[in-house]
Amino acid sequence: MGFSSITGMGTVTPAGIGVDSFWNQALQGRSYIQSGLGQISETITSTLAEKTSQKLNRPLLIAYHSILEAMEQAGWSRFNTDDGLIIGTTVGQVPLWEKELMRWAKKEIDFAQFAEFLPYQSLGHLTQSLCQALGFQGRSLVVSSACSASTQALALASVWVQTGLVKRCLVGGIEVLCDLTVEGFRSLQLLSDNVATPFSKDRKGINLSEGAAFFCVEKSDSRPLAYLSGYGWSTDAFHMASPHPEGVGTLKAIQGALSRAQLSPQEISWIHAHGTGSKANDLAEGIAISKLFGNQSPPVSSTKPIHGHALGASGALEVSLCVKALQNRMILGNAPLHLDPEIPEISYALGNQKSELQHILKNTLGFGGNNAALVLSSANL
Amino acid sequence: MKICVLGAGIADQKSNLESLQSRPAFRKATRNMQLSCFAIEQAIQALPADQRDQTALILGSGLGELDITQQFLSTLATSKMARPILFQSSLHNATIGFLSIQLGMTGPSFTVSNGPQTGENCLELACSLLQNGDCLYSLVVGVDSKVPSFDVDLGEGAGAVLLTTEKGLLPSHRPLGWMGDLQRVSLPFDSAAIYCMAEGFLQVERQPG
Numbered sequence: 001m002g003f004s005s006i007t008g009m010g011t012v013t014p015a016g017i018g019v020d021s022f023w024n025q026a027l028q029g030r031s032y033i034q035s036g037l038g039q040i041s042e043t044i045t046s047t048l049a050e051k052t053s054q055k056l057n058r059p060l061l062i063a064y065h066s067i068l069e070a071m072e073q074a075g076w077s078r079f080n081t082d083d084g085l086i087i088g089t090t091v092g093q094v095p096l097w098e099k100e101l102m103r104w105a106k107k108e109i110d111f112a113q114f115a116e117f118l119p120y121q122s123l124g125h126l127t128q129s130l131c132q133a134l135g136f137q138g139r140s141l142v143v144s145s146a147c148s149a150s151t152q153a154l155a156l157a158s159v160w161v162q163t164g165l166v167k168r169c170l171v172g173g174i175e176v177l178c179d180l181t182v183e184g185f186r187s188l189q190l191l192s193d194n195v196a197t198p199f200s201k202d203r204k205g206i207n208l209s210e211g212a213a214f215f216c217v218e219k220s221d222s223r224p225l226a227y228l229s230g231y232g233w234s235t236d237a238f239h240m241a242s243p244h245p246e247g248v249g250t251l252k253a254i255q256g257a258l259s260r261a262q263l264s265p266q267e268i269s270w271i272h273a274h275g276t277g278s279k280a281n282d283l284a285e286g287i288a289i290s291k292l293f294g295n296q297s298p299p300v301s302s303t304k305p306i307h308g309h310a311l312g313a314s315g316a317l318e319v320s321l322c323v324k325a326l327q328n329r330m331i332l333g334n335a336p337l338h339l340d341p342e343i344p345e346i347s348y349a350l351g352n353q354k355s356e357l358q359h360i361l362k363n364t365l366g367f368g369g370n371n372a373a374l375v376l377s378s379a380n381l
Numbered sequence: 382m383k384i385c386v387l388g389a390g391i392a393d394q395k396s397n398l399e400s401l402q403s404r405p406a407f408r409k410a411t412r413n414m415q416l417s418c419f420a421i422e423q424a425i426q427a428l429p430a431d432q433r434d435q436t437a438l439i440l441g442s443g444l445g446e447l448d449i450t451q452q453f454l455s456t457l458a459t460s461k462m463a464r465p466i467l468f469q470s471s472l473h474n475a476t477i478g479f480l481s482i483q484l485g486m487t488g489p490s491f492t493v494s495n496g497p498q499t500g501e502n503c504l505e506l507a508c509s510l511l512q513n514g515d516c517l518y519s520l521v522v523g524v525d526s527k528v529p530s531f532d533v534d535l536g537e538g539a540g541a542v543l544l545t546t547e548k549g550l551l552p553s554h555r556p557l558g559w560m561g562d563l564q565r566v567s568l569p570f571d572s573a574a575i576y577c578m579a580e581g582f583l584q585v586e587r588q589p590g
Contacts, residue, residue, distance in 0.1 A: 090472060090473070098454055101451060101454050101455070101458075102454050102455070102457065102458035103458075105454065105455035105458040105459055106458050106459060111531065111532045111533075112532075115531075115532075115533060118531075118533075121444065121447060121450075122443060122444065122494070122496050122571075123445075123473070123494040123495065123496070124443065124494065124495045124496020124497065124498065124499065124571070125496060127495055127496070128496060140495065140498070141493065141495060141502050141506065142493060142494050142495040142502075143491055143492065143493060144445070144472075144473035144474055144492045144493070144494050145474050145477075145490070145491060145492050146472055146473075146474050152489075152491060156506070156509075159509055159510070159513055159515070160509070162513075163509060163512065163513055165509060179454070179457065180450065180453065180454060180468075180471065183457055183463040183468075184453065184463060184465070184468030184469075184471065185468075186463060187463035187464060187465040187468055188465045188468065188469065233489035233490075234434075234487055234488065234489065235438065235477075235481045235486055235487050235488065235489065235490040236481070236487070237481040237482050237484075237485055237486055237487050238482065239482070240469050240470070240475060240478045240479060240482070241469045249487065252434075252487070366474070367469070367472060367474065367475075367478070368472070368474045368475060368477060368478025368481075368492075369478055369481055369482075369490075370474065370477075370478075370490055
């Protein structure tokens with residue numbers, strides 16, 4: 001399996017419209033987490049709506065505009081029937097129907113009134129609506145593997161393009177905040193009301209956020225922003241809501257990614273960790289990194305204190321930062337103030353660092369035990 | 382590279398799930414989890430025991446854990462209480478998380494949900510992964526279930542197939558058939574393609590000669 005090329009990318013995040021706004025926010029180390037959440041403002045969504053002739057709901061609007069940015073950068077003026085589309089998401093369009101369901105549960109409306117919103121529950125409805133808005137008629141797939149969804153989606157895009165199943169692939173993730181996930185994670189005592197502090201001794205939990213990131217992926221002979229040079233995946237088969245405490249599954253996914261990229265651990269320039277700020281995740285991930293890299297790990301950091309955890313879209317959003325990092329030769333640092341003694345010694349990126357980045361390992365661990373890792377490589381190789 | 386079907390299983394309204402439901406691990410299992418496990422246990426018999434980490438597990442569901450999501454949100458709405466056990470079973474990939482634990486599957490796992498295309502997507506994904514060498518076996522299961530409190534006629538059932546290429550075929554295996562073009566039969570739930578495919582292969586097996 002060869003490399004695949006990322007030729008275009010686009011994001012919409014609480015930092016603003018476009019990858020540059022997201023990158024600059026991260027580069028400046030400015031968190032957009034408020035009261036524990038990262039929310040795209042009404043100003044941003046209104047701006048997006050004004051730029052759109054079609055009437056799109058909020059999740060579609062966010063996804064659509066990140067796609068347009070990616071396509072423009074890649075020079076894709078339109079879609080062909082041999083193109084692919086892979087979307088990673090956890091909740092899709094939940095906000096469009098969950099409030100109505102709760103009104104029905106409280107008997108404020110009858111079932112027939114609620115049922116008008118039920119079609120939004122289907123993740124296929126999201127895809128179909130997006131395809132309609134884009135004029136897309138090729139092959140599509142929706143992956144809903146929680147926090148590893150868009151990482152898996154990117155890996156699958158690479159498979160599709162390399163095996164010739166599609167000629168080009170539009171791939172990414174979209175996630176929006178909703179009561180289901182906010183109250184759900186709160187019930188599991190996994191949320192922090194303050195900015196998350198991944199890998200630190202006193203970490204209190206995660207910050208949920210929202211956003212979309214999409215990429216244009218083509219075969220490796222195209223002029224890339226970066227290469228997608230390896231992927232790995234595994235399942236913990238341990239617990240529905242916690243990773244394997246020894247990081248067994250995530251270690252396997254990382255090893256798979258390095259193997260497919262034909263790289264040794266020493267060739268990784270930066271590990272962009274999943275690093276959510278939850279006790280269990282950071283411990284499992286830290287142990288896995290330590291097992292593979294020993295005390296010679298490349299700089300490790302998580303950028304989630306800046307942008308929070310966008311669940312199914314997190315992998316894609318963070319890959320966009322990795323691609324910008326490769327282009328700008330800059331590691332985004334975020335070292336914990338107080339190291340957790342339970343996490344074996346690994347090297348944290350203490351702050352932003354100029355670096356001749358060649359290969360970045362992007363790691364994700366998902367609810368339900370899905371693990372996925374990617375290797376992103378510089379276009380200057 | 383040809384893909385063969387090593388095993389198939391289905392679960393529908395005629396299936397007796399009591400033997401599953403009596404197991405302690407299934408005490409809190411959702412309907413999707415029960416149906417899919419019932420189908421998988423028929424399909425998986427030909428999978429070598431030491432190959433669970435070389436097997437891709439692919440689950441397709443049009444509606445996901447809609448009933449549990451409904452229960453979580455309804456409880457939140459009426460009693461202002463968010464029940465964690467409901468939440469962790471409400472996400473689309475909760476089913477596959479449960480199955481991976483019960484079956485000890487540590488290879489790649491994917492939850493696919495793409496409306497009426499779900500079943501076909503899963504089968505195509507399984508074939509891609511096998512042909513690309515990402516796994517030696519693929520266990521594909523499609524499942525959807527009713528939501529008892531919803532006044533709407535939703536279909537219910539599960540179908541599972543175990544696939545491999547010639548690389549995964551052992552002398553002891555008796556393939557049920559070989560993958561050809563997918564034929565859609567209209568059934569009232571989104572994971573239909575796998576259900577009807579599983580049923581089709583089971584019928585082939587049951588025919589004499």
